Amino acid sequence: xxxxxxxxxxxxxxxxxxxxxxxxxxxxxxxxxxxxxxxxxxxxxxxxxxxxxxxxxxxxxxxxxxxxxxxxxxxxxxxxxxxxxxxxxxxxxxxxxxxxxxxxxxxxxxxxxxxxxxxxxxxxxxxxxxxxxxxxxxxxxxxxxxxxxxxxxx
Numbered sequence: 296x297x298x299x300x301x302x303x304x305x306x307x308x309x310x311x312x313x314x315x316x317x318x319x320x321x322x323x324x325x326x327x328x329x330x331x332x333x334x335x336x337x338x339x340x341x342x343x344x345x346x347x348x349x350x351x352x353x354x355x356x357x358x359x360x361x362x363x364x365x366x367x368x369x370x371x372x373x374x375x376x377x378x379x380x381x382x383x384x385x386x387x388x389x390x391x392x393x394x395x396x397x398x399x400x401x402x403x404x405x406x407x408x409x410x411x412x413x414x415x416x417x418x419x420x421x422x423x424x425x426x427x428x429x430x431x432x433x434x435x436x437x438x439x440x441x442x443x444x445x446x447x448x449x
Contacts, residue, residue, distance in 0.1 A: 298408060302423045303401035309430045310393050320350075320434040321390070327441060329382035336443040341375070343440050346433050347389055348377055354392040357426055358399055365414030366422070396426060 308314045311321050324347070332344040341349075352374060360366040380388065400423050408420040415422070 297405055298420070299400055299403045299405055299423070302420075302427065303397050305427045306397050306400060306423075306430070309427055309434065310397070314431075316431075318438070320430060320437070321393075323434060323437055323441065324386050324389075327382075327437075331441065331444050332382045332385075333379075334444055336440045340440070341436070343437050344379065344382055344385060345375065346437050346440070347385055348380055349374055350430060350433050351380075351385065351389045351392055352377060353426070353429060354389070354396045357422060358392065358396050360412060360414070360422070362413060366412055367414065400426075 308319065310319055312319050327343055332347075333342050335342050356367055403419065403423070408423075409418050411417070412419055412422050
């Protein structure tokens with residue numbers, strides 16, 4: 296199996312179904328109401344909606360990165376400053392973006408995996424593994440926030 300196929304399969308498991316560690320992100324999102332999505336578990340923390348919107352932002356940045364379009368620099372103040380997207384629209388948009396990111400990884404030329412990502416000092420292989428890791432990281436946060444919010448309503 297090609298390296299890009301393995302990375303794309305890992306991304307699919309983390310985002311759709313088949314994660315070895317628990318529910319995928321899509322499985323978690325299916326259990327979240329718009330009300331829960333926008334509720335902060337504690338003051339000053341991120342809501343589930345904000346976490347998913349952050350993942351969407353980075354999906355789109357990664358998806359649009361090419362030789363002619365550098366990956367924008369990471370700036371915390373901009374990553375969390377996007378205007379909120381209504382929950383159902385956000386889930387739908389993230390799902391579409393997720394499919395396109397998986398497709399980009401799956402169809403990426405194997406010979407280009409070692410090429411440096413424009414705007415970064417690492418190769419595409421690192422970027423693609425990174426999107427899997429980033430998704431798992433924030434999925435864990437979403438699972439914890441969901442658990443905290445659900446325990447309040449018991």
